[in-house]
Amino acid sequence: MNPKTANAAATFLPADPAEPGTLPCIEIGGAQVYAYLDDDGTLCVSVNLETAAPGLVRADDTVPLRITVGDREVFTG
Numbered sequence: 001m002n003p004k005t006a007n008a009a010a011t012f013l014p015a016d017p018a019e020p021g022t023l024p025c026i027e028i029g030g031a032q033v034y035a036y037l038d039d040d041g042t043l044c045v046s047v048n049l050e051t052a053a054p055g056l057v058r059a060d061d062t063v064p065l066r067i068t069v070g071d072r073e074v075f076t077g
Contacts, residue, residue: 001029001055029056031063 010028015036023036023046030053034046049063056063067075 001053006053006056029053031056 006029010026013025013027015024016022023034026033030051032048032051036044038044052063065077
C-alpha cells in the first residue's frame with residue numbers, strides 16, 4: 001500500500017449524535033483509529049485493525065503499528 005495515497009484518502013468519521021455509542025474515528029488503509037473522551041473525561045485511543053486493507057497486512061497476518069505519545073514511542077510492532 002502506498003503511504004502517500006493511503007494518507008490522502010484517509011477519512012474522518014464523526015460520532016453521530018443520533019446513534020448512541022458511536023465514536024469519532026479516522027479511517028486509513030481500512031484500519032480505524034478512534035480517539036474519544038470516556039465518561040470520566042479520560043482520553044482514550046482505540047485501534048481496530050480487523051478491517052485493514054490487504055495491502056497493509058503483512059505475510060504473518062499482522063499490521064505494522066507504531067504508537068507515540070508526545071515524542072516518546074510507546075509501542076512498535
